[in-house]
Amino acid sequence: MSEARAPVEAGARVVDLSADFRIRKVTEWEKWYKVKHAAPELLAQAVYGFPEVHRAQIKDARLVANPGCYPTAVQLGLLPLVEAGAVDLDHLIADAKSGVSGAGKKTEEHLLFSEASDNFKAYGVAGHRHWPEIRQGLEAAAGRSIGLTFVPHLTPMIRGIHATLYARITKNIDFQRLFEERYRGEPFVDVLPPGSEPDTRSVRAANVCRIAVHRPHGGDMLVVISVIDNLVKGAAGQAVQNMNIMFGLEETLGLSQLAIVP
Secondary structure, three states, X not given: OOOOHHHHHOOOOEEEOOOOOOOOOHHHHHHHHOOOOOOHHHHHHEEEOOHHHHHHHHHOOOEEEOOOHHHHHHHHHHHHHHHHXXXXXXXEEEEEEEOHHHHOOOOOHHHOHHHHOOOOEEOOOOOOOHHHHHHHXXXXXXXXXXXXXXXXXXXXXXXXXXXXEEEEEOOOOOHHHHHHHHOOOOOOEEEOOOXXXXXXXXXXXXXXEEEEEEOHHHOOXXXXXXXXXXXXXXXXXXXXXXXXXXXXXXXXXXXXOOOOOO
């Protein structure tokens, strides 16, 4: 039984940090999560908790599906390009890396820090359950189907997501300006100056996504770097952000702390 059902039926407003309500189609969710959905009747009222897109819907929602960590970093990095229709939407690439805490607290040998340390590897290359969540959000923004290659990696660090995103340019526009204008006024998205290369340490324990836009050699390939703390903007911090919106509180309440460096 879904943990969300009882409080929702009792009239409470819920921010669900599990993946149960992120994917709209029950069959798609069951395909990727390998179990029968426990509360499919709640999907119709669930709002995807991505404030930079769904702020108005979140405000009145009874049930908010808090996004995954990889989907947060990847969608924030690709969203302006998809909305503008300025890149090839059939061949997007997301090369993403996560610290070991991204796998949760389950006990598996390869996730022990002593095993992950001094090592670097890809996983879920044939298909990862965050892929349909990312694609769902980008397709909604594009108003059409997209092609996305998503490859996650496990890195020898405790926390952090680093997504390097690739898209072939189809419309020659000022991409730096596009990102700056799209996220102007967003309290938790920091578009860095040209030439910047954000690292995960710069967002450690902070509810912020830092983004840098590059066009190597002035060519036709755009590279976007997007970094977050998977435990904050990628999880609990974004949940608090959603809660603040739902209850009419200042969106930044409890979330204005700076990154912990070093």
